[in-house]
Amino acid sequence: MEHTEELVLNIEDLVIHYVLEEETVQAVNGIDIKLGKGKILGLVGETGAGKTTAALSALRLVPDPPGVIKSGKILVAGHDIMKLTPGELEKVRGKDVSMIFQDPMTSLNPVYTVGEQIAESIELHENVTKQEAYDKAEEMLELVGIPAYRSTEYPHQFSGGMKQRVVIAIALACNPRLLIADEPTTALDVTIQAQVLELMKDLIRTYHTSVVMITHDLGIVAETCDQVAVMYAGRIVEEGTLEAVFEETMHPYTEGLFNSLPNINKRTEELKPIPGLMPDPTDLPEGCSFAPRCPYATDDCAREVPELKDMGNGHKVACGNYKNPDFTIERRKKR
Amino acid sequence: MYRYVIKRLLMLIPVIIGISFLVYFVIDLAPGDIISQIAPEDATIEEIQELREEYGFNKPILVRYGEYMAGMLHGDLGTSYITGEPVFQSYMKRLPNTLMLAFASIFVSVMISIPLGILSAVHQGTWRDNITMVVALLGLSMPNFWLGLLLIILFSLNLGLLPSGGYGTFAHIILPAITVGTGLTAMLTRTTRSSMLDVIRQDYLRTARSKGVPEKKVINKHALKNALIPIITVVGTQLASCLGGAIITETVFSWPGVGRLILDSVNSRDIPMVTGCIIMKTITISVILLCVDLLYAVVDPRIKAQYATRGGKAHGR
Amino acid sequence: MADDRMLVSKKYKRRSQGAEIWRRMRKNKGAMLGLALVILIVLTAVFSGVFLDYETDVIGQNISQRLQHPSLAHPMGTDDVGRDVLSRLLYGSRYSLSVGVVAVMIALACGVTLGSIAGFFGGKTEEVIMRASDMLAAVPSILMAIAIVSALGQSTLNLMVAVGITSVPEFVRITRAAVLTVRNQEYIEASRSIGLSEFKIIWSHVLPNCLSPIIVQTTLRVASAIISASSLSFLGLGVPSPDPEWGSMLSAGRKFIRGYGYLTLFPGLAIMVTVLSLNLLGDGLRDALDPKLKK
Numbered sequence: 001m002e003h004t005e006e007l008v009l010n011i012e013d014l015v016i017h018y019v020l021e022e023e024t025v026q027a028v029n030g031i032d033i034k035l036g037k038g039k040i041l042g043l044v045g046e047t048g049a050g051k052t053t054a055a056l057s058a059l060r061l062v063p064d065p066p067g068v069i070k071s072g073k074i075l076v077a078g079h080d081i082m083k084l085t086p087g088e089l090e091k092v093r094g095k096d097v098s099m100i101f102q103d104p105m106t107s108l109n110p111v112y113t114v115g116e117q118i119a120e121s122i123e124l125h126e127n128v129t130k131q132e133a134y135d136k137a138e139e140m141l142e143l144v145g146i147p148a149y150r151s152t153e154y155p156h157q158f159s160g161g162m163k164q165r166v167v168i169a170i171a172l173a174c175n176p177r178l179l180i181a182d183e184p185t186t187a188l189d190v191t192i193q194a195q196v197l198e199l200m201k202d203l204i205r206t207y208h209t210s211v212v213m214i215t216h217d218l219g220i221v222a223e224t225c226d227q228v229a230v231m232y233a234g235r236i237v238e239e240g241t242l243e244a245v246f247e248e249t250m251h252p253y254t255e256g257l258f259n260s261l262p263n264i265n266k267r268t269e270e271l272k273p274i275p276g277l278m279p280d281p282t283d284l285p286e287g288c289s290f291a292p293r294c295p296y297a298t299d300d301c302a303r304e305v306p307e308l309k310d311m312g313n314g315h316k317v318a319c320g321n322y323k324n325p326d327f328t329i330e331r332r333k334k335r
Numbered sequence: 336m337y338r339y340v341i342k343r344l345l346m347l348i349p350v351i352i353g354i355s356f357l358v359y360f361v362i363d364l365a366p367g368d369i370i371s372q373i374a375p376e377d378a379t380i381e382e383i384q385e386l387r388e389e390y391g392f393n394k395p396i397l398v399r400y401g402e403y404m405a406g407m408l409h410g411d412l413g414t415s416y417i418t419g420e421p422v423f424q425s426y427m428k429r430l431p432n433t434l435m436l437a438f439a440s441i442f443v444s445v446m447i448s449i450p451l452g453i454l455s456a457v458h459q460g461t462w463r464d465n466i467t468m469v470v471a472l473l474g475l476s477m478p479n480f481w482l483g484l485l486l487i488i489l490f491s492l493n494l495g496l497l498p499s500g501g502y503g504t505f506a507h508i509i510l511p512a513i514t515v516g517t518g519l520t521a522m523l524t525r526t527t528r529s530s531m532l533d534v535i536r537q538d539y540l541r542t543a544r545s546k547g548v549p550e551k552k553v554i555n556k557h558a559l560k561n562a563l564i565p566i567i568t569v570v571g572t573q574l575a576s577c578l579g580g581a582i583i584t585e586t587v588f589s590w591p592g593v594g595r596l597i598l599d600s601v602n603s604r605d606i607p608m609v610t611g612c613i614i615m616k617t618i619t620i621s622v623i624l625l626c627v628d629l630l631y632a633v634v635d636p637r638i639k640a641q642y643a644t645r646g647g648k649a650h651g652r
Numbered sequence: 653m654a655d656d657r658m659l660v661s662k663k664y665k666r667r668s669q670g671a672e673i674w675r676r677m678r679k680n681k682g683a684m685l686g687l688a689l690v691i692l693i694v695l696t697a698v699f700s701g702v703f704l705d706y707e708t709d710v711i712g713q714n715i716s717q718r719l720q721h722p723s724l725a726h727p728m729g730t731d732d733v734g735r736d737v738l739s740r741l742l743y744g745s746r747y748s749l750s751v752g753v754v755a756v757m758i759a760l761a762c763g764v765t766l767g768s769i770a771g772f773f774g775g776k777t778e779e780v781i782m783r784a785s786d787m788l789a790a791v792p793s794i795l796m797a798i799a800i801v802s803a804l805g806q807s808t809l810n811l812m813v814a815v816g817i818t819s820v821p822e823f824v825r826i827t828r829a830a831v832l833t834v835r836n837q838e839y840i841e842a843s844r845s846i847g848l849s850e851f852k853i854i855w856s857h858v859l860p861n862c863l864s865p866i867i868v869q870t871t872l873r874v875a876s877a878i879i880s881a882s883s884l885s886f887l888g889l890g891v892p893s894p895d896p897e898w899g900s901m902l903s904a905g906r907k908f909i910r911g912y913g914y915l916t917l918f919p920g921l922a923i924m925v926t927v928l929s930l931n932l933l934g935d936g937l938r939d940a941l942d943p944k945l946k947k
Contacts, residue, residue, distance in 0.1 A: 059544075059545055061541060061544060061545060086549075086550065087549075089547075090547040090548070090549050091547060092547070093544065093545055093546060093547035094545065094546035094547035094548075095547060098545060098546070099545045101538065101541065101542065101545075103538065106537065106538035106539060107538050107539055107541075107542045108539055108542065109539040109542075109543065109557055109561070110539070110561065110635070110636070110637060111560045111561055111634065111635055111636060112557075112560075120543075120546065120548065121546045121547070124546065124547050124548065125547065154636040154637070154640075156636070156637050156640070157640075167542070170542070170546065350786075350787065350790065353787050354787060354790060354791065357787065357791075358791070358799070361799060361800070361803060469682075472682075472928065472931055472932065472935070473924070473928065475927075475931060476875070476924050476927040476928035476931050477920075477924050477927075478879050478882055478883065478886075478899070478902075478920060478923050478924065478927075480883065480886050480899075480902065481902060481916070481919075481920030481923065481924070484902070484906065484909060484916045484920070485916065485917070485920070487909065488909060488913045488916065492909070492910055492913075576792055582794055582795075582798075582887070583794070583883055583886070583887070586887065597795065597798075598798070598887060601798055601799070601802050602888075604802075609799070609802075613791065613795055613799065616792060616795065617790050617791055617792075620790055620792070621790060624790075
């Protein structure tokens with residue numbers, strides 16, 4: 001899609017396992033991600049699909065033990081994350097890439113003020129005095145919609161939504177090239193969700209930050225993202241531009257996701273959940289991981305893992321059925 | 336917040352009254368007639384009766400207690416049967432020695448335990464952790480009088496390096512401080528480790544790392560401050576009990592502290608001294624525990640908030 | 653249908669819960685060592701009375717043999733009146749263990765009762781009980797024990813009472829805390845709604861769930877009771893001589909510390925090993941009983 005040199009995030013063939021006492025969780029099974037400047041990628045999938053693990057690896061924050069990055073290349077803003085020394089890694093974190101985590105209630109340190117926590121990031125990466133860092137921190141607070149005088153307050157004095165804003169302020173304080181947002185609004189009330197999303201969109205646009213937006217909510221993807229990658233059982237099964245994936249859906253799993261959404265216009269229709277459960281990541285089936293639940297599965301599907309194939313214009317899908325050039329899924333047929 | 340402090344200070348008073356009541360009555364109820372025990376061998380009945388009057392034992396107990404309490408308000412805790420000295424003064428004379436031993440022991444303990452506990456927690460499960468925990472457990476399981484005696488055998492008798500008892504020079508405090516300090520260190524190391532382990536798995540540490548905070552700072556700044564509450568509790572209780580006099584250690588090393596005073600006075604049935612000392616010791620402990628509670632507020636802003644709003648007590652340590 | 657399934661799985665669960673706890677304990681080498689040592693010491697205490705005769709072996713004086721260093725005949729030497737240290741040591745286990753166990757039983761009975769009443773009924777009752785318990789806890793335990801023994805007189809029984817009383821506040825605190833966490837659970841509300849009496853609720857539902865911290869605490873308190881008891885004996889306020897309580901043996905040996913260090917070494921070692929094994933066991937129990945391990 002983009003020239004390799006300009007990519008803010010370049011992941012190739014990433015495989016991550018969690019090695020536990022009695023079993024091994026195959027969390028991520030060979031994914032590629034290429035993200036250009038100023039673009040927003042929506043990483044979609046159910047809980048357990050491996051999205052968070054993949055994202056954590058970009059900052060080398062996968063807990064080790066038990067997590068092991070078995071193979072793959074991870075390049076963030078040109079830095080090879082796996083080859084950096086701890087000192088270099090610390091310079092990259094927070095400055096070139098930063099992360100927003102899912103649960104704002106536990107993401108902030110309860111014994112330091114929010115001002116201090118934002119300022120810490122600035123002090124680490126920018127060449128400024130303590131006072132200047134603190135002033136900038138107050139600016140960031142204002143930017144996320146919190147009055148500057150509250151910088152001396154502690155996290156427990158803020159509501160969930162406001163805590164998340166502080167987290168956003170921390171993440172964007174040093175103007176990182178890449179922001180990884182792991183379900184940033186999932187833990188918030190619906191009305192607050194919308195506010196926080198708006199705020200994020202504004203800031204991202206202003207700073208031209210590239211974003212990996214991890215979510216299971218297709219609505220959020222539709223609102224914010226340029227590109228989409230759908231993950232299932234540790235692999236990417238479909239990826240492309242927002243329009244491509246939403247309007248010209250190809251993978252049966254993606255179709256299933258769309259079908260699971262209740263349609264307000266067709267209220268008498270039954271909900272169509274995807275039957276079955278995601279496979280046990282310690283015991284993945286041979287062949288396509290989705291085959292056991294897939295309405296289009298053939299015998300071949302259970303035999304070999306389908307490759308992610310480019311079907312034109314960068315829209316890729318990993319489904320054995322597409323070897324047959326006439327194959328389309330139901331959703332496409334309706335058009 | 337100030338209201339909370341005042342309220343806690345005021346609450347000390349009923350505690351002190353309660354303790355002195357408890358101690359006074361328990362000791363008074365001791366079987367055996369005190370007067371006939373301390374009277375000279377050949378005393379006649381009349382002389383014993385006179386003694387009884389002189390010491391006020393002919394008055395009902397509540398009256399005696401009342402007089403005692405009144406005296407306490409003036410800093411008068413009675414007079415020793417044995418030495419004739421005022422109890423309060425005798426206590427105060429010995430207190431500095433106990434203070435010295437207490438602070439020396441606590442200082443050594445804190446200097447060793449906290450880094451060791453952090454090390455253990457960060458390297459949980461490795462040989463560093465296991466060895467530390469085994470040694471700590473050994474330290475806890477050793478009776479401290481035995482340790483003291485062993486140290487004497489080794490350093491005084493065999494190596495001749497350090498004095499086996501008494502008081503005066505810096506060398507005199509070393510063995511007693513080690514003896515007391517070992518038990519303290521063992522306990523505090525375990526507490527530090529356990530508290531750090533709780534904190535180490537917290538999300539906000541991950542946030543700190545994602546900001547690029549160096550690992551050392553993540554542990555020593557972000558994690559440690561959150562782990563302090565149980566650590567402060569233990570140091571506080573240890574300090575309080577040391578300040579009350581390390582009875583056993585003082586006995587082994589003939590250290591002229593408050594603990595020995597209490598023991599001697601119990602053995603010689605010097606009632607006013609025993610009563611007075613126990614009360615003083617308990618007051619000291621209560622004050623220290625109050626300071627510990629207040630220290631919590633300094634360390635953890637959430638507790639400070641609790642104190643400020645409720646103005647009430649934090650129970651359930 | 654659902655009830656049958658619940659009944660069956662409860663039965664399985666209970667059996668496998670015990671097995672699960674045992675499995676976890678077995679993995680903990682320290683705990684297993686502690687358990688083995690504790691069993692060994694208990695056996696020593698029980699059977700020493702069989703193999704050793706009190707009059708001759710334990711307190712019988714033999715001046716001609718006094719103060720002999722450890723040898724084949726007397727593996728731990730003899731004391732100042734010629735008694736074999738090893739025999740006294742083995743017999744002495746009875747005192748330490750019995751004092752430790754009885755003292756803790758006393759503390760357990762009082763503490764758990766008071767703690768569960770306080771935790772369950774709350775309100776004024778809880779206030780009163782906790783204040784009293786705090787006051788008792790404020791007096792340093794050694795002092796309290798010394799005071800009690802001085803007041804009541806020196807004897808083994810009084811020692812047990814003294815040490816027992818000083819351990820009460822800890823049990824009250826733990827039981828109350830455990831009861832507090834359990835009492836607000838919904839299944840208590842459910843039990844009440846089907847008409848169970850308060851007492852039955854405490855007995856059948858609340859207490860079993862508080863068992864873990866109480867079991868752990870009991871084990872650890874026996875360890876500290878043994879240290880307290882031997883401390884008091886060391887000060888001359890514990891088990892009266894000539895009974896070979898380890899603390900008193902240490903105290904006696906102190907006079908001969910110059911040159912006869914073995915008199916100090918062995919009794920203390922006995923105390924340490926006993927206490928260590930109990931601590932190991934208690935720690936192991938705590939780790940095995942608490943599923944939310946810090947692993």
